[in-house]
Amino acid sequence: MANKTAPDSPPGSAGGTPTRRRSERSRRAILDASLALVGEVGYDKLTIEGIASRAGVGKQTIYRWWPSKAAVLLDAFTADVDEYSAQGLPDTGDLAADLKLVLRATADEFNDPAFQAPYRALAVAGANDAELSRAFVDRLLEPGIRVYVDRLRAAQEAGEVAADVDTRVAAEMLLSPFSQRWLMRTGELTYDYVDTLVDLVLRGLRPGS
Amino acid sequence: MANKTAPDSPPGSAGGTPTRRRSERSRRAILDASLALVGEVGYDKLTIEGIASRAGVGKQTIYRWWPSKAAVLLDAFTADVDEYSAQGLPDTGDLAADLKLVLRATADEFNDPAFQAPYRALAVAGANDAELSRAFVDRLLEPGIRVYVDRLRAAQEAGEVAADVDTRVAAEMLLSPFSQRWLMRTGELTYDYVDTLVDLVLRGLRPGS
CATH class of the missing domain: 1.10.10.60 (Homeodomain-like)
Structure with a gap:
């Protein structure tokens, strides 16, 4: 009152x-x-x-x-993503360096138990609840992919990435292996892995590759 | 008795x-x-x-x-995978054609409601049950990745893939985006998508790329 x-x-x-x-x-x-x-x-x-x-x-x-615990939790997770999305990825003009920097920081975050626990809890909840899963995709996963697509497009305009590359497919080639390794625990998210992945993805994106 | x-x-x-x-x-x-x-x-x-x-x-x-319903279900899922693993991927000497053939067939399977329903049920169960998830990874996911790694290694020996390529990372670049699209429903698994993905991944694997 x-x-x-x-x-x-x-x-x-x-x-x-x-x-x-x-x-x-x-x-x-x-x-x-x-x-x-x-x-x-x-x-x-x-x-x-x-x-x-x-x-x-x-x-x-x-x-x-908030109407529900799911709504609170989604806002809690997206608070950081919103900030991150508004900012975009760094653009120093060196695509490989920028991607490695951000993905190494993301690996640190994913390897942090304090981050892992709530994120895994959300993944479990999403597997059981189609509506929550849809909200997770729309508000977390898609905006997360979009910043990478934007960075790849900027590199395309700068001539660092070939004009015929589908930037959405390329962004998924970078992000899906990373997140699947974490989710399924099929491999470590080390700096070495991040660098190998970025280099291998970018080899195919270069003009004339 | x-x-x-x-x-x-x-x-x-x-x-x-x-x-x-x-x-x-x-x-x-x-x-x-x-x-x-x-x-x-x-x-x-x-x-x-x-x-x-x-x-x-x-x-x-x-x-x-079988000791449990989980054990029955895992055997049911792996019956096909065991056959598939023993056979390996086709090797006609044309890596792109072989990968497109198999991934287009996999897309048909993933788009089939009769296949989808039990697989999604297993994904949900795995998210809730760490032991089941580990069995899923060991008996389904890992053998599935391995046949692709083997095919990429054969291409490497044939000189179709550069010698310095990490074939495990490359196989994940192909398979993780595909399965994440399906699991998270973030995109359609069309033949066009499959072909674009295979071509983009392979661009970076070629010798001299």
Whole structure:
């Protein structure tokens, strides 16, 4: 009741008023709590109550902004992706160096247990829930692929990649092997692997290759 | 009791005696029934009773050969893979043509609802069950990748693929994008897509590329 003037959708950025800043702090605490908890207990045992308690907010604060635990979790995962998408990949003019830099950092992230646990929990939940899986693809996977497609297109315009290359297919040649290795645990995500993959993919993209 | 002389492990191939041939028929019926049923009801609701009833055999016949429904299902999936692995990929001396032929046939299979349903059920079950997932990788995914690695190695020996290419990484560049498209439903598995993927991967594998 006291919060009648609070926004009905989660505040997307820290605003100017004290209320707005408090809202942003609560939002961030809720998202962080949902990631930490889902990694600990799994998606099935994740509850709004548990998230609220961990975040130090009331249940009603969460329900005011999100309809379900799936919605909280998706926002938690996409908070970083949105930032990343807006920024795009680095473009130093050296495609191989840029891709290796970003994919090595991604390997570090995927190899970090704190990152792994919630991500694997989301993968399991998505396998069981077609709607969640669709939201995962639309809001996480596709935007993630798109930044690579954009970087490859820029390289194409710069003449570093042949004009006839399908940049979407090329981006998947880079990203799908990487994510399948992680998901299926069929290989280590080392810097050496990342470099080998980038070099082998790019060999086929060069003009005249 | 009447079957005391029957084998304790599932007969792997049709033998010479009538008993052996009957066993092989029962085994095939059980495997087919398990695939059909898991596609219809999902992994969680799949039962040994249901498989027995659909296959027209007694429950005890299944339990004599397999300890669990997961074991039945893995044998059902690997029956084809074992055959496929023993055979290897075609080798006409034209790597691109051979890969397109096999991957187009695989696309037909993945696009077939009768194939899709049990495979997706297994993917869901694997996401929830680390042991099943490990068995899936060891008995289905890895042997599937290996036949491609072997074909790429043969092409390397024939001079069609550069000597410095990591054939495992190359095989994953071909197979992971294909299977991720199917699993995540991020794109159609058309002949056109298959051909584009094969051509783009092979561009980077050629000697001097």
